[in-house]
Amino acid sequence: MGANIKDVAKFAGVSPSTVSRVIHDNSRISQATKERVRNAMVELGYVPNAAASSLAGRTPRTLGLVLPNNPGELFKNPFFINAMRGISVYAQARGYFLLYSFSRDEEDEIQFIRNYINSGWVSGVILLAARKDDRCVDYLKLSDFPFVLIGHAADPLTTCWVDNDNFQAMYQVVTYLLEKGHRKIGFLGGPETFRVTQDRYNGYIQALKGRGFPLEEELVFMGDDFTEDSGMKGGKEILGSIMPDAIATTDDQLAFGLLKYMEENGIEGIAVTGFNNTVRGIYQRPGLTSVDVNADLLGERAAELLINLLETDESERQNLSPNHYFVETKLIPRETA
Amino acid sequence: MGANIKDVAKFAGVSPSTVSRVIHDNSRISQATKERVRNAMVELGYVPNAAASSLAGRTPRTLGLVLPNNPGELFKNPFFINAMRGISVYAQARGYFLLYSFSRDEEDEIQFIRNYINSGWVSGVILLAARKDDRCVDYLKLSDFPFVLIGHAADPLTTCWVDNDNFQAMYQVVTYLLEKGHRKIGFLGGPETFRVTQDRYNGYIQALKGRGFPLEEELVFMGDDFTEDSGMKGGKEILGSIMPDAIATTDDQLAFGLLKYMEENGIEGIAVTGFNNTVRGIYQRPGLTSVDVNADLLGERAAELLINLLETDESERQNLSPNHYFVETKLIPRETA
DNA sequence: ATATTTTGTGCAACCGTTTTCGCATTTGAA
DNA sequence: TTCAAATGCGAAAACGGTTGCACAAAATAT
Structure with missing residues (x-):
């Protein structure tokens, strides 16, 4: 593995804490120092260790996706792969990793979410297939864990969701x-x-x-x-x-x-x-x-909503606005009409 | 978040080190103690913190997937979604998480792989679309980072791969x-x-x-x-x-x-x-x-190969056998023939 | 000129787990 | 009965970042 924060610190002639603060663009660091540290980072090809970072209190920049495992549906309908792509495009731009898993049933999904949460590997969840009375939603709410839903939420005011109109x-x-x-x-x-x-x-x-x-x-x-x-x-x-x-x-x-x-x-x-x-x-x-239904954009919007949610302070999350997006659909005329 | 290793230790009346050893089924711990600790774990709903675990030296039980971002191909051909599902099914059974990302081009892919590796978030990579003279393959080899290829490897002896015959x-x-x-x-x-x-x-x-x-x-x-x-x-x-x-x-x-x-x-x-x-x-x-081409099974086999690779000692990896699998294809007769 | 605030940085504790080393205790051999 | 080896477990130092606190230097106010 590559250089760590100490190497960068030594190279730039500062302390590790300073490097850390440069990474997070802390305002207390002078421009001159920032520049010097950033140079050191590219020079050494430094990439922060995500495990250490999230262990030390930062939220892991990783989102967890929960997918249904319905073989027929998956290949008849390119919805999921496109939504996943949309999510990927957006998450990448904001510097987030993506975890995914196909689950056999609801029980399985809850298990996954539990693992996502307790492992500390993930900071938010996207549910790609909302059921009615979804136990996953209940579980996530109960755990007070950030998530968004693709599809209309049962409780649209207290849940984040994206959907078509x-x-x-x-x-x-x-x-x-x-x-x-x-x-x-x-x-x-x-x-x-x-x-x-x-x-x-x-x-x-x-x-x-x-x-x-x-x-x-x-x-x-x-x-x-x-x-x-x-x-x-x-x-x-x-x-x-x-x-x-x-x-x-x-x-x-x-x-x-x-x-x-x-x-x-x-x-x-x-x-x-x-x-x-x-x-x-x-x-x-x-x-x-x-x-x-524009699955791509649904995915992008879901990722956007979730990341925004994650990056607003815990105290202000209650009144995050907006807490949902509507995504345009597009009528595709063909021979049957 | 839930209980940590210290909570479990206290609950079971042992030290954290013992709990850790029970988790990894260390032979030096007596059956009686193991049982006691395991009870404590389920009692407290303990899930190990993956970040801490991988920080402390264990390989992160997470695989990184690299996918092409060719919109047309993705939806015309259910190959990728099925391969991803296959990988998910197998990885889940072995207790691994999965990271994925769609990349715009080869440059992008290398960037991802670099991040995967240096972030310490991932312990192995699966390439779902092998090109000829793939720079990703070169990069992974150069970095000496474990990976498998779906598709026939340019250098089939020193690369792990799965493919159809x-x-x-x-x-x-x-x-x-x-x-x-x-x-x-x-x-x-x-x-x-x-x-x-x-x-x-x-x-x-x-x-x-x-x-x-x-x-x-x-x-x-x-x-x-x-x-x-x-x-x-x-x-x-x-x-x-x-x-x-x-x-x-x-x-x-x-x-x-x-x-x-x-x-x-x-x-x-x-x-x-x-x-x-x-x-x-x-x-x-x-x-x-x-x-x-049985994408599902290709995915499963790729995951199997990679996880086996990861779980053999570094010293023995050179002569891992097998280093590839052939996956059966199935002719589907329809009207054109 | 002195007092106060602001700015810039380092020190050190901590996050949760792993693992080496070491110390008892038990077991088996001489 | 004595000694060596095996067994069972705990203490403590990592792993790589983050962040509250402290403190010096510089800027500003009095």
Whole structure:
């Protein structure tokens, strides 16, 4: 390993404490000394020992990421890798390291977080997949450990989080469909209990209202989950009654199920939109019109929020502002709408 | 933060040194004492402070991952996320943390590795994307820092690496094509300078030879890179002369280019195979027959190799065996072949 | 000219763990 | 019974930074 703080001190003709203060840009050190020490640092190729630094009281400049371990989801949806990249880009710029781990289940995740915290290896956590009633969130709050959530927090006032503006996103989708000339527009969502479903549903309703179109309950269906099967079921329900000329779904998987149902039943000419811009939707024919949730930027913003949180004094954290970010989505028109 | 080693010592009625020895299962501590201390540890929810531990001489149980930052590649090919998952699964089982970073370029990567090493935060490195004449490899060797490579090492004897058996993989592809009744089989590869191209080309040759088929030079083309464009160019070259009835490519992107060329020129009935089992190949119609390189397992094996390396004494590392693993590939037949 | 504040730096204790050395105590051999 | 070796554990010095405190020198106020 390279030079340590003593080597630098000796080289610059000062004491180790002075070097340390130069590293942290302490105002009590004169410019002349700072310059001399900094030269010594580059001269010797000095990199501070992170272990010693965090042991001695500084917060370790490392963030811990908690990822779900759902093999299918991981490769169908480039969300996670892109979010991780976004986080990496930002964290790098601020000089933070990143720890990650895929966990099998909630129990596993809590275990990880416990290890992150107690090992002293990590100063903050980013949760990349928020569940409803997430025990990880509870655990982190209970431990009073800094974290941010990607996704809408159950308690948005006392939690830091980043998310898309799901209302706005769906509003935009429906408006787009209306402008395309569609009049009877259905809605196929995930479980009602999810915040994201609610938000998007509200966006759907408002977009219709805004243009003076009525909400027709028969054209609305909420699945039990986000699977293709639920999509097919939704197709059966919605297309069984009145025929809409477009259906906005809240997830590409649902859309795939819906398209499958339509194909199997020879139904054509209905516009379909999805959410998440998954790879399958991009490459299938016809390409699925979908909403890109901008995972990259979600990641960057999450990292930004967390690092800002970490770098504000403990006493002021309560009223950190902002405690959340909304990230723009982008509608990607393709053949299905 | 939780309890420290002194708390545990007090609780168990021993000295901190004894607790430390129990943690590392030192043979000089009696079973009775070990039990008592271990009880104290669970009782107090003790997790060793990783910073202190690594400061005091232990190697930090953390591995650093170096990833390329090629946005397109990252989401078209689920290789990286799967490899990362594989690494995570194995590292977790052995009690290691994982650091990752996406780098813009080679310069950036070296910078990261330097930080990894000098910060004392990391005890070994996994390179997920090996280039030819990789400066990172040189740097790591020069620093005498433990690392493994995913991909074939330039110097396979003195480097630790994991890779697919590319010879075998292509042998299998060609054999499959021959068994399907194809007789004139072409080869469309990436740059010749790449080891992987060579290996797969040799597999192609041997598979033909093995069954007594001649190698026809006009049916072989090596592109300048792994892009769709090169695939189209290859199609033009190979399909311009004698018509083969199948073409084995060394990369899905090349295969996509080839298929595109065929479509644009109205050429049909030629079997095509790819490599990497990318998402586009899975979802396009017709589905692309491709070789799954088993990224998950590559990741696991890489982690295994590195951790084993780290846990053998410095003096014995020279003749660590094995210093590499071959990971099975899996041919995934779809419509194009 | 003296008193007071500000500025610049060093000393030394501390963070939590590891590990060498050393000292009892027990075990086994002579 | 005596001595050497093995066993079981504690004391204390690292590891590399950080930071409160002290203190001298310089700047400013009186």
